[in-house]
Amino acid sequence: xxxxxxxxxxxxxxxxxxxxxIDLEIADKEFIIxxxxxxxxxxxxxxxxxxxxEVSGGDLVIGDEVVNDVPSxxxxxxxxxxxxxxxxxxxxxxxxxxxxxLRKAPRDEIDxxxxxxxxxxxxxxxxxRKPKALSGGQRQRVALGRAMVRNPxxxxxxxxxxxxxxxxxxxxxxxxxxLHKRLGATFIYVTHDQVEAMTMADRIVVMKDGHIQQxxxxxxxxxxxxxxxxxxxxxxxxxxxxxxxxxxxxxxFVARFEGxxxxxxxxxxxxRIAAYEGREAVLGIRPENFHEVAPDDIPAEALAQMSAxxxxxxxxxxxxxxxxTWAGRPITAKVSPRCKAAEGxxxxxxxxxxxxHLFDPKSELSLFSDAPQPRGIAA
Amino acid sequence: xxxxxxxxxxxxPGISKDAPKRTGLALVAETMWREGIELMxxxxxxxxACLPLVTIPAAFAAMMRVTLTMAEDRNVYLVEDFVQAxxxxxxxASLLGLxxxxxxxxPGYAAFSYAExxxxxxxxxxxxxxxxxxxxxxxxxxTYAFALLVISDFSLGDILRLSLLAALARPGKPLAALGFVAxxxxxHILFYPVTLVMPAIINFAFGTLAIAFSVLETVQCLVxxxxxxxGEA
Ligand SMILES: Nc1ncnc2c1ncn2[C@@H]1O[C@H](COP(=O)(O)OP(=O)(O)OP(=O)(O)O)[C@@H](O)[C@H]1O
Ligand SMILES: [Mg+2]
Numbered sequence: 001x002x003x004x005x006x007x008x009x010x011x012x013x014x015x016x017x018x019x020x021x022i023d024l025e026i027a028d029k030e031f032i033i034x035x036x037x038x039x040x041x042x043x044x045x046x047x048x049x050x051x052x053x054e055v056s057g058g059d060l061v062i063g064d065e066v067v068n069d070v071p072s073x074x075x076x077x078x079x080x081x082x083x084x085x086x087x088x089x090x091x092x093x094x095x096x097x098x099x100x101x102l103r104k105a106p107r108d109e110i111d112x113x114x115x116x117x118x119x120x121x122x123x124x125x126x127x128x129r130k131p132k133a134l135s136g137g138q139r140q141r142v143a144l145g146r147a148m149v150r151n152p153x154x155x156x157x158x159x160x161x162x163x164x165x166x167x168x169x170x171x172x173x174x175x176x177x178x179l180h181k182r183l184g185a186t187f188i189y190v191t192h193d194q195v196e197a198m199t200m201a202d203r204i205v206v207m208k209d210g211h212i213q214q215x216x217x218x219x220x221x222x223x224x225x226x227x228x229x230x231x232x233x234x235x236x237x238x239x240x241x242x243x244x245x246x247x248x249x250x251x252x253f254v255a256r257f258e259g260x261x262x263x264x265x266x267x268x269x270x271x272r273i274a275a276y277e278g279r280e281a282v283l284g285i286r287p288e289n290f291h292e293v294a295p296d297d298i299p300a301e302a303l304a305q306m307s308a309x310x311x312x313x314x315x316x317x318x319x320x321x322x323x324x325t326w327a328g329r330p331i332t333a334k335v336s337p338r339c340k341a342a343e344g345x346x347x348x349x350x351x352x353x354x355x356x357h358l359f360d361p362k363s364e365l366s367l368f369s370d371a372p373q374p375r376g377i378a379a
Numbered sequence: 380x381x382x383x384x385x386x387x388x389x390x391x392p393g394i395s396k397d398a399p400k401r402t403g404l405a406l407v408a409e410t411m412w413r414e415g416i417e418l419m420x421x422x423x424x425x426x427x428a429c430l431p432l433v434t435i436p437a438a439f440a441a442m443m444r445v446t447l448t449m450a451e452d453r454n455v456y457l458v459e460d461f462v463q464a465x466x467x468x469x470x471x472a473s474l475l476g477l478x479x480x481x482x483x484x485x486p487g488y489a490a491f492s493y494a495e496x497x498x499x500x501x502x503x504x505x506x507x508x509x510x511x512x513x514x515x516x517x518x519x520x521x522t523y524a525f526a527l528l529v530i531s532d533f534s535l536g537d538i539l540r541l542s543l544l545a546a547l548a549r550p551g552k553p554l555a556a557l558g559f560v561a562x563x564x565x566x567h568i569l570f571y572p573v574t575l576v577m578p579a580i581i582n583f584a585f586g587t588l589a590i591a592f593s594v595l596e597t598v599q600c601l602v603x604x605x606x607x608x609x610g611e612a
Binding site for chain 2: 095099114122128130133135
């Protein structure tokens with residue numbers, strides 16, 4: 001059993017607190033990904049779990065044992081570092097075998113495990129080579145192999161793919177996902193890369209300034225971000241944030257944006273919206289919720305007409321990102337490559353309001369979420 | 380310092396999975412380059428293990444075992460592999476070593492005597508050449524014998540017989556390897572005392588690796604042939 005619990009976990013460096021009261025329950029065999037801006041404490045959290053960093057406060061529980069004071073080598077954990085940290089003077093085989101040799105494992109066992117890992121990772125032909133000649137992807141595999149031969153219950157990976165080129169990252173992403181299934185171990189993975197997070201994780205932990213903002217499945221994070229930070233962090237290009245006022249309109253409500261009434265369709269929680277009647281709110285619309293023609297699956301009453309001036313077009317091949325000015329506000333829209341908008345032109349689009357988000361402008365919390373306010377957010 | 384570290388840790392071009400493996404001398408050179416440090420350590424261990432003198436054959440057998448593993452492109456655990464081979468082959472290696480020394484002594488002594496006589500009369504060049512030839516043959520058989528000793532569990536009788544046959548049938552490569560060994564010693568002598576430490580860290584291990592490469596293929600063939608015959612029986 002390798003469930004992991006972080007209970008009010010803290011890390012301080014002198015007067016500086018870099019991880020604040022983190023609570024997180026990680027299930028056995030789960031694939032958890034930590035994301036967040038640079039310096040938010042992802043690596044520090046991972047290093048505490050690995051035992052490479054002392055816990056300043058709170059409890060770290062692995063299985064059902066509090067391991068705060070258990071040294072790193074006695075935790076059933078293997079860590080893969082961003083820079084691989086291979087020993088340059090040792091062959092690949094020795095790099096992989098080193099941990100087992102230190103533990104005085106029997107020779108045939110070491111041999112069997114190294115061969116097995118090499119086979120899975122397709123690096124058998126490299127075993128007697130030194131890291132010097134290896135490419136980044138090959139080094140990454142060796143680093144993974146070194147973790148694998150220890151057969152740990154928990155894998156910690158700190159931005160393992162960040163040094164690889166895009167193509168290799170794609171392949172390695174798939175391989176790590178396969179590896180997770182195959183090994184049946186708990187994976188905790190740190191990344192900057194949203195695609196990695198969205199595609200591989202069972203659950204994603206979004207962090208900011210040493211606080212957890214939200215823990216949820218990738219789809220839920222995208223559909224129901226608890227606050228403006230998560231909403232802006234997940235999804236690319238970023239969600240557009242517009243200042244609106246909530247007004248009653250007959251039976252329902254509208255969001256008034258720069259003199260224009262945008263409908264609040266019935267799928268949005270009307271009672272939550274009602275609480276903001278006559279008040280200001282922040283309307284969040286993802287770039288992909290702008291359409292040139294009405295989609296079949298969205299009811300007409302959920303669509304709002306808008307017209308905006310095209311400032312910038314960024315063709316991405318499969319889609320086009322438009323930089324627009326809507327009633328004096330810069331926004332981004334994602335449209336199909338068939339859209340032939342030229343810069344300087346005025347473009348008419350439809351906004352899918354059934355996918356809209358609303359946030360409190362002060363607390364920055366989503367109106368539609370019950371999550372308690374995460375700390376560290378300006379109140 | 381910084382650029383040195385960067386250079387040391389910089390990514391390489393990568394090694395393609397189906398890149399053709401080096402063969403022949405290129406492979407020998409690549410292995411010597413890659414295992415350079417290990418070979419120097421091996422040389423030191425060998426010299427230390429030889430100090431009691433009676434341990435020389437077993438130490439050579441152990442060094443042969445380690446260099447054969449390198450030539451096979453398998454992982455080597457230097458100290459453990461050496462000690463294990465040393466212990467396991469001690470008695471047989473000592474017997475074999477004595478036998479080969481004795482076998483070499485006769486044509487060696489003969490060659491020495493004829494060489495002195497040949498200075499006086501060119502007529503003795505013929506028996507001299509014969510004696511040198513026989514000495515070389517025994518030396519080559521000796522390399523095969525030590526390789527067979529550490530790689531197989533053949534009886535000493537089989538080893539002697541097979542190694543003599545191998546020396547007669549395929550003398551070329553081991554002879555070249557012995558030439559390489561002789562060259563190493565020649566360099567040591569010619570450039571002495573600049574090359575003072577060469578025997579301590581280079582001559583024995585690098586020489587033995589060359590020998591290991593030269594006999595590997597034939598020895599593997601012999602072992603496989605014997606296994607197949609055992610399988611049929
Ligand atoms: N030894 C240390 N002493 C003081 N501060 C530190 C120390 N190590 C890390 N920090 C600080 O702790 C904060 C969190 O660092 P951490 O490395 O965990 O961030 P991260 O989320 O992994 O960032 P990145 O995405 O850039 O890797 C940073 O502000 C960093 O400056
Ligand atoms: Mg980090």
